[in-house]
Amino acid sequence: MRASRAHIVTYRDDPADAEVISHKLMARAGYIYKVSAGLYAYSPLMWRVLKKVQNIIRDELDDTGALEVQLPILQSDDLWKRSGRWDAYQASGTMFSTTDRKEATYGLAPTAEEVVTDYAASSVNSYKQLPINLYQIHTKFRDEIRPRFGLLRVKEFLMKDAYSFDVDEAGLDASYEAMRVAYHRIFERMGLRALGVDADPGDIGGSGSMEFMLAAETGEDDILVEPGTGYAANVEKAESRLSPSPSVGEAPRALRIEDTPEIRTVAELEGFFPEIEAARMVKTVLVKAVHQDEEVLWAVLIRGDQEINEVKLKNHVGGLAVQMLTAEEIAKHTGAQQGFAGPIGLNEAFSIVGDLSVKGMVNLLCGCNQTDKHALDVVPGRDFAEPAYADLRLARPGDPGPREGRPLELYRGIEVGHIFKLGTKYSAPMGATFIGENGKPQPFVMGCYGIGVSRVAASAVEQYADDKGIVWPVPIAPFEAIVTCLNPKKEELASTSERVYEALKSRGIEVMLDDRKMGPGAKLKDAELLGFPYAVVVGRSWETEQQLEVRNRRTGESETLGLDEAIDRVVAAIEAERPGLESEVQ
RNA sequence: CGGGGCGUAGCGCAGUCUGGUAGCGCACCUGACUGGGGGUCAGGUGGUCGCAGGUUCAAAUCCUGCCGUCCCGACCA
Numbered sequence: 001m002r003a004s005r006a007h008i009v010t011y012r013d014d015p016a017d018a019e020v021i022s023h024k025l026m027a028r029a030g031y032i033y034k035v036s037a038g039l040y041a042y043s044p045l046m047w048r049v050l051k052k053v054q055n056i057i058r059d060e061l062d063d064t065g066a067l068e069v070q071l072p073i074l075q076s077d078d079l080w081k082r083s084g085r086w087d088a089y090q091a092s093g094t095m096f097s098t099t100d101r102k103e104a105t106y107g108l109a110p111t112a113e114e115v116v117t118d119y120a121a122s123s124v125n126s127y128k129q130l131p132i133n134l135y136q137i138h139t140k141f142r143d144e145i146r147p148r149f150g151l152l153r154v155k156e157f158l159m160k161d162a163y164s165f166d167v168d169e170a171g172l173d174a175s176y177e178a179m180r181v182a183y184h185r186i187f188e189r190m191g192l193r194a195l196g197v198d199a200d201p202g203d204i205g206g207s208g209s210m211e212f213m214l215a216a217e218t219g220e221d222d223i224l225v226e227p228g229t230g231y232a233a234n235v236e237k238a239e240s241r242l243s244p245s246p247s248v249g250e251a252p253r254a255l256r257i258e259d260t261p262e263i264r265t266v267a268e269l270e271g272f273f274p275e276i277e278a279a280r281m282v283k284t285v286l287v288k289a290v291h292q293d294e295e296v297l298w299a300v301l302i303r304g305d306q307e308i309n310e311v312k313l314k315n316h317v318g319g320l321a322v323q324m325l326t327a328e329e330i331a332k333h334t335g336a337q338q339g340f341a342g343p344i345g346l347n348e349a350f351s352i353v354g355d356l357s358v359k360g361m362v363n364l365l366c367g368c369n370q371t372d373k374h375a376l377d378v379v380p381g382r383d384f385a386e387p388a389y390a391d392l393r394l395a396r397p398g399d400p401g402p403r404e405g406r407p408l409e410l411y412r413g414i415e416v417g418h419i420f421k422l423g424t425k426y427s428a429p430m431g432a433t434f435i436g437e438n439g440k441p442q443p444f445v446m447g448c449y450g451i452g453v454s455r456v457a458a459s460a461v462e463q464y465a466d467d468k469g470i471v472w473p474v475p476i477a478p479f480e481a482i483v484t485c486l487n488p489k490k491e492e493l494a495s496t497s498e499r500v501y502e503a504l505k506s507r508g509i510e511v512m513l514d515d516r517k518m519g520p521g522a523k524l525k526d527a528e529l530l531g532f533p534y535a536v537v538v539g540r541s542w543e544t545e546q547q548l549e550v551r552n553r554r555t556g557e558s559e560t561l562g563l564d565e566a567i568d569r570v571v572a573a574i575e576a577e578r579p580g581l582e583s584e585v586q
Numbered sequence: 587c588g589g590g591g592c593g594u595a596g597c598g599c600a601g602u603c604u605g606g607u608a609g610c611g612c613a614c615c616u617g618a619c620u621g622g623g624g625g626u627c628a629g630g631u632g633g634u635c636g637c638a639g640g641u642u643c644a645a646a647u648c649c650u651g652c653c654g655u656c657c658c659g660a661c662c663a
Contacts, residue, residue, distance in 0.1 A: 524622075
């Protein structure tokens, strides 16, 4: 490919709306063009990158026996109502929907569990056809609250989604494990550093899931890692050990109610009662679980020095969404102002759940639903009915880890893949069954497995870019090398560039020839901005001493070599890096 | 959904406060020179100033509404 014909358009300035490095560089280098918020056009070079990402995914999935299909994006609402997911996705607003001329309603697929389950139900009749894993690489749609960060969070994106169908849990475990291994191979082959972490399945549902994260400063997910133990989890899911409250095991004292004028928060209470530390207090958080046709009130008890994990809470109380009560609602339901709620004398409309951090506490301080008063030396089970307990606590960096108690470390990551054990969450309600060995119909035991193709490309930029521009790993670079002719007007340089270019092509290298009639500085800047892993520079050193310069974009190193040696060097380096960088990275 | 910023040429911006002929840099086109870090000179193309209404002799500029876009907020008992 000649650069003069490759539709290369680069800019000197960052776009005004870009925040993160991948967005700035991909826009400056002309890889992406924003059509409107959260919607991008991919340039020819960008599409080459995306095809390479796709092909690595295809290759590895095909190796596991998975089968590629193509499913409709436009999906009728009644299919989604059969799984029960229509209401959840409409409630959270994440699904685009539209109607046809007959007023029938359709959604634009954010994922395809319903469609693929429907297909499997009709085409798989016998256990003898199982297991099967169907995947596609296709456009997905999500009505993001705030599209941002270039390709990292958009309304329309490329995603690989795979769905496994097994006869039983053991089969699912095997399918899931095969995908887990394939995912690690996929990211390794792309030359990316990915970490598998325990995760919450979110709206997709199911019994277990693992996210694949690319470490990057701009990641939107917090990951907690217990060093040396192999424990890594999304903060939404992470667990930690907790030292017991100092009150555990004390002899109960008599309940008393004290005036605490205008003292509402734990911090204020610590100031007001200097002898009582936060670990002796209990916060009462009032929320409502929003269900389709009702709202359920919950009071959540947690130790004063701890915080609630909203994802764990939502999983516990159920419903489409969990919302904090407003000050008005608190006053209405508890009879007291905000800041004084507590389990004592609480309106019976509230269901009460306690975090495990509260279990065993005695002589604790909490609210008692009277404005400007708090209760002290409260004993659960004596002063209010002992609630059910659950793990609702947010694990924090520095907390002792769950495996060996080593302090948890915080990392930021970009979620590029997610695998789920769905079980029969979709197949059972949708009536998707096969005839088992016993001759009776039974629901598929399913798993699903996603990779954000366009997000992977942007994440790769995040992970490797430097102040000069993009640095593509060889396996997903749009071209593996560029031959830069610094002065195409000079016949000697032009013809030498052609020779190098043709030689590299014939050796199987994907190479671009920069034959553009621009100044040498601009060409060198462009090559760096665009991120080609290797550059062969043909310029003055060739004229004076028949030497070419070979540059490594990632290390910045350059070597001056004769023509044949330069070609051999580039070919050898690229062939060494094609399988991915993992041997060098970790 | 709430709060705030911004919409002027393909991109980045000034001009708006204080109304009076639409500007700068980059990019692009033509030519010449230049050719190892976005080079120089000369000439040129390109804008219903987001949209709609209003005030005025006169609106990019003032007023009203709408739209778009970006940022912040949605851990607190």
